[in-house]
Amino acid sequence: MTTNTKPSLYTCLSPALLQLFDLTNSIVVIIDVLRATSTIATALHNGAKAIVPVDSVAECIRIGKQIEAITAGERDGQVAEGLQYGNSPFEYPEDFIKAKTLVLTTTNGTKLLHMALEKGAPEIITGSFPNLSAVCDYLQQQNKNVVLACAAWKDKVNIEDTLFAGAVINRLKDSFQIMCDSSQVADTLYQSAQPDLYEFMKARDASHYHRLTNYGLEKDIRFCLTADGSPVLPLYKEGQLIKHNSAIN
Amino acid sequence: MTTNTKPSLYTCLSPALLQLFDLTNSIVVIIDVLRATSTIATALHNGAKAIVPVDSVAECIRIGKQIEAITAGERDGQVAEGLQYGNSPFEYPEDFIKAKTLVLTTTNGTKLLHMALEKGAPEIITGSFPNLSAVCDYLQQQNKNVVLACAAWKDKVNIEDTLFAGAVINRLKDSFQIMCDSSQVADTLYQSAQPDLYEFMKARDASHYHRLTNYGLEKDIRFCLTADGSPVLPLYKEGQLIKHNSAIN
Numbered sequence: 475m476t477t478n479t480k481p482s483l484y485t486c487l488s489p490a491l492l493q494l495f496d497l498t499n500s501i502v503v504i505i506d507v508l509r510a511t512s513t514i515a516t517a518l519h520n521g522a523k524a525i526v527p528v529d530s531v532a533e534c535i536r537i538g539k540q541i542e543a544i545t546a547g548e549r550d551g552q553v554a555e556g557l558q559y560g561n562s563p564f565e566y567p568e569d570f571i572k573a574k575t576l577v578l579t580t581t582n583g584t585k586l587l588h589m590a591l592e593k594g595a596p597e598i599i600t601g602s603f604p605n606l607s608a609v610c611d612y613l614q615q616q617n618k619n620v621v622l623a624c625a626a627w628k629d630k631v632n633i634e635d636t637l638f639a640g641a642v643i644n645r646l647k648d649s650f651q652i653m654c655d656s657s658q659v660a661d662t663l664y665q666s667a668q669p670d671l672y673e674f675m676k677a678r679d680a681s682h683y684h685r686l687t688n689y690g691l692e693k694d695i696r697f698c699l700t701a702d703g704s705p706v707l708p709l710y711k712e713g714q715l716i717k718h719n720s721a722i723n
Numbered sequence: 724m725t726t727n728t729k730p731s732l733y734t735c736l737s738p739a740l741l742q743l744f745d746l747t748n749s750i751v752v753i754i755d756v757l758r759a760t761s762t763i764a765t766a767l768h769n770g771a772k773a774i775v776p777v778d779s780v781a782e783c784i785r786i787g788k789q790i791e792a793i794t795a796g797e798r799d800g801q802v803a804e805g806l807q808y809g810n811s812p813f814e815y816p817e818d819f820i821k822a823k824t825l826v827l828t829t830t831n832g833t834k835l836l837h838m839a840l841e842k843g844a845p846e847i848i849t850g851s852f853p854n855l856s857a858v859c860d861y862l863q864q865q866n867k868n869v870v871l872a873c874a875a876w877k878d879k880v881n882i883e884d885t886l887f888a889g890a891v892i893n894r895l896k897d898s899f900q901i902m903c904d905s906s907q908v909a910d911t912l913y914q915s916a917q918p919d920l921y922e923f924m925k926a927r928d929a930s931h932y933h934r935l936t937n938y939g940l941e942k943d944i945r946f947c948l949t950a951d952g953s954p955v956l957p958l959y960k961e962g963q964l965i966k967h968n969s970a971i972n
Contacts, residue, residue, distance in 0.1 A: 487880060491739055494878055629743055631736060633904045655882045658927040659912055666911045678907040 483650035485622045485639045485657040489586045490629040495621050497595040503609060503642070504590065504600045506583025506625035507634040508682050509561045511708075512698040514578070514715055515605035516563035519704035521572035524714040527584040531556055534579040544571075547579035551685050554579065562694050563604070563704070575714075582625035587710065590623060600715060602638060603671075604697065604704035610645045612707045612718065620650065622657075633663070633680040634699070637671060640664025641701075671699040732869045732899035734888045734906040738835045739878040744870050746844040752858060752891070753839065753849045755832025755874035756883040757931050758810045760957075761947040763827070763964055764854040765812035768953035770821035773963040776833040780805055783828040793820075796828035800934050803828065811943050812853070812953070824963075831874035836959065839872060849964060851887060852920075853946065853953035859894045861956045861967065869899065871906075882912070882929040883948070886920060889913025890950075920948040 486495050505511060514525050528534050531547060531554045538545035538558075546559035553560040561580055578584060583600075590598055597618075601609040613620055622642060624635035640660035643652060652658065667674035672695065675683040686695055697703060707718035735744050754760060763774050777783050780796065780803045787794035787807075795808035802809040810829055827833060832849075839847055846867075850858040862869055871891060873884035889909035892901060901907065916923035921944065924932040935944055946952060956967035 487736065488740060490743070491737060491878065491880075494739070627904075629740065630903060631740075631905045631908065633907060636904075636908060652928075653930075654879060655876075655885075655927075655930050656880045658882060658929065659880065659885060659908065662915045662927070663908055663911055666915050678904075678911070679901075680907065681902075681904050 480649060480651045481617055481619045482653045483620045483622070483643065483646065483657060484654050485624070485643070485660050487624050487631045487636060487656050488626040488629050489582070489589055492586070492589055492593060492623065497590055497593045497621055500595065500619040500621045501597045501599060501613065501616060502590045502595040502621045502623050503613070504583060504587045504598060504623055504625065505602065505635045505638050506580065506586070507602045507638050507698050508686060509563065509694055509698055510578070510580040510583030510625065511600040511602040512604050513561055513563045513566065514600050514708050515602055515704040515706055517566040517571050517576055518708050518715070518717045519706045520566055520568040522566065522576055523573050524575045524716050525708070526575060526577045526714050527587050528577060528579045529585045529588045531579055534577050538577045541575060543575040543577045545577050549581055551581070551689060562691070563697055564694065582627060586623060586625045598710035600708045601642065603641070603699050603701050605706055605708070606638070606641055606701045608705050608707040610642055613642070613646060614649055627682055632682050633675060633678060634682060636660045637664050637667055672696055675699070729898060729900045730866055730868045731902045732871070732892065732895065732906060733903050734871045734873070734892070734909050736873050736880045736885060736905050737875040737878050738831070738838055741838055741842060741872065746839055746842045746870055749844065749868040749870045750846045750848060750862065750865060751839045751844040751870045751872050752862070753832060753836045753847060753872055753874065754851065754884045754887050755829065755835070756851045756887050756947050757935060758812065758943060758947055759827070759829040759832030759874065760849040760851040761853050762810055762812045762815065763849050763957050764851055764953040764955055766815040766820050766825055767957050767964070767966045768955045769815055769817040771815065771825055772822050773824045773965050774957070775824065775826045775963050776836050777826060777828045778834045778837045780828055783826050787826045790824060792824040792826045794826050798830055800830070800938060811940070812946055813943065831876060835872060835874045847959035849957045850891065852890070852948050852950050854955055854957070855887070855890055855950045857954050857956040859891055862891070862895060863898055876931055881931050882924060882927060883931060885909045886913050886916055921945055924948070
């Protein structure tokens with residue numbers, strides 16, 4: 475970077491492509507819009523003390539018992555057997571979640587977070603539309619390299635995570651060197667989907683939209699696609715996702 | 724498929740995602756717009772007897788000697804050491820290539836073709852903008868399941884191959900069940916890039932556009948992004964790509 479001092483921004487559209495990116499000098503943004511990273515932002519915004527992301531149901535149950543926390547998670551879009559709660563942001567209102575710790579495992583999002591850890595990511599945050607501005611503001615302030623890592627669906631590229639990557643790029647592209655075609659694809663998709671992401675998902679019959687509406691979760695989808703309903707920045711520290719600056723606020 | 728008799732269409736945006744798709748009951752379209760599959764269509768259109776796609780330079784040299792054929796190929800966008808010709812469609816005019824066999828190896832496209840073979844694809848064709856209509860007409864006639872397989876760039880998703888997948892989907896979406904978000908992303912990208920794909924690539928500073936213009940290959944890019952300059956259907960049979968119906972015509 476001799477001629478250009480802007481930090482770089484890459485987009486990884488699927489966990490199966492994560493090996494193509496060097497995470498060791500970047501902030502990694504884990505993106506699982508429907509619904510893990512929407513739920514993480516919402517639970518923290520509603521006062522959860524911390525969220526412990528784990529990559530298996532067994533681990534979720536074990537740690538839940540050990541620290542006497544709420545266990546939650548889904549497999550294939552539904553509450554996983556043996557866990558108490560699911561992966562909907564509406565399950566975590568303030569009067570339930572305040573000051574509690576949530577141990578969470580999901581099909582794609584929490585697994586990707588652990589992959590990023592294993593690949594040496596020095597700093598991990600999570601993002602979705604409910605905390606879009608918080609993510610963008612933080613990345614802008616930090617002025618470091620960024621990898622936007624989409625959780626996808628069982629490694630298959632999905633529209634909603636790509637849309638969120640596009641939304642971030644759309645806001646930050648003047649402050650970063652946009653280094654890959656995936657970022658351009660995401661930005662173009664986001665611009666095409668404007669102004670109504672929900673209608674776009676519906677019209678495009680996005681596979682995940684379809685899967686969730688089969689479970690009657692339109693309300694979840696609308697919330698997860700709406701900007702800034704849960705304006706916090708979840709930051710991974712020592713095994714937990716906590717609210718950035720939570721010690722100060 | 725009890726309620727819907729349309730065949731399925733999937734898009735695979737990178738060779739690193741190929742394992743997610745069942746190729747065993749599908750026509751696989753290998754897409755490497757810049758430039759392998761553009762060059763394959765053009766050489767066949769200009770009368771080449773056959774093209775032997777191989778996945779290494781050593782194999783290219785060996786087979787070239789064995790069958791006394793022209794050896795060609797690139798690594799990282801330039802003529803590979805030990806080979807006679809490169810990967811530009813303009814290197815294969817009729818007065819040079821007619822009735823000859825070309826042994827070709829490229830960074831991404833010919834490798835992906837061999838991956839598809841190993842994964843049991845029963846039928847493989849190649850596509851790029853110079854033979855867009857030929858590909859679409861063939862897929863429509865065959866009425867079988869389709870996987871559009873993008874060669875990408877060293878497993879990183881690229882704009883031009885995604886655009887071609889989008890162009891095919893744009894034409895065929897009423898005749899197929901579009902089964903994945905990747906196909907929707909490709910179709911949306913293509914629609915956004917219209918009417919001038921070259922200007923879109925340039926404006927988006929697509930990584931491959933940038934790489935090739937550094938080598939002075941704007942003419943190649945324009946040709947490779949223009950529909951139907953080489954209207955043939957390359958079909959893989961017994962180790963060779965030949966012109967579909969070439970026995971009859």
